[in-house]
Amino acid sequence: MATTEIESVSKLANEFSKLPGVGKKTALRYAYYVIGLSEDGAKTFADSIMEVKHKVKLCEECGNFTEVSPCAICSHRKQNVICVVKEPKDVLAVEKSRAFNGVYHVLHGTINPILNIGPNDIKIKELLDRVSKYNTEEVIMATNPDVEGDATALYIAKLLKPLGVKVTRLAQGVSMGSELEFADEVTLSRALEDRKTL
């Protein structure tokens, strides 16, 4: 197949294949798309990659991605309720629900003994400092509903309680619009445990 490989195209496809969820075939499709771009189009694409790298940093308050620190959320909202998430993209997910108007705290990971990530490797200290500094009323633990997310939430809750702050966890249960038939056992058993009176 060596005869059909074009070096620069293979190189670009290799870069694309590093994107989350992109396999070799898709990466090659993306590279072929770039060949078809105009010179200006390719330059805009390449430049916007470097621009993101140069402009985006972490908010010194919440640890979310931002171009100006403190970020727009931290500088426009009250710090009395903090929603703690694992990664910057989780902030987008919660914002999209339009159900929260407090601030965030991005841990940049969860405690994971298998991957050798301990409490000091994620931004827990920064969270404690914020809670003390702003006299936070409530911290909502919105880490993922998996083993690491649960463990991290419990660990942080333990550290926060002595500070007199209310610590809550996102409710777990069956997803809206899903079918009971296809819900996994753990989800269903949690939904039963946390059942509400109507």
Place this chain on the structure above:
Amino acid sequence: MATTEIESVSKLANEFSKLPGVGKKTALRYAYYVIGLSEDGAKTFADSIMEVKHKVKLCEECGNFTEVSPCAICSHRKQNVICVVKEPKDVLAVEKSRAFNGVYHVLHGTINPILNIGPNDIKIKELLDRVSKYNTEEVIMATNPDVEGDATALYIAKLLKPLGVKVTRLAQGVSMGSELEFADEVTLSRALEDRKTL
């Protein structure tokens, strides 16, 4: 939601969303991946986009993408059998089958009255020139098995026959590994028409 939008990230996500099959959500995931890249990693990515734009051109023989013209295939294989395809990526598909060792001719489109693409808008003249020049024995029409692909194949076959060249078309039938139950009517009727004696 304006508070969570980061200008440079939105710009990059917009570039990613132009890639084939990429929606807004996926584009944003890709942009977030770029934020996490090292400075060097981002530079390699951006540079490889520009490198492809600068190095890749069309082979003057077959019209396929290449860095050197004539391409590796045209300069290493006999020109006696030409496989005619719609787009450069179709060359990859045929090569992957390992069932063909002749040369290719990329039309860069198919005749499509709806999109206002006529015979002069695709590389038909170049194909006729090649067939005359190299005294080609056979031209295999490997345009897509759809209305435009079939029409283009028939149109080109008509032009080639006076030159005394054998013109063939890829066989159509049920796909290997597929289930008869799910084959569409046209495919099934073609497979019946072209049935073979065992």
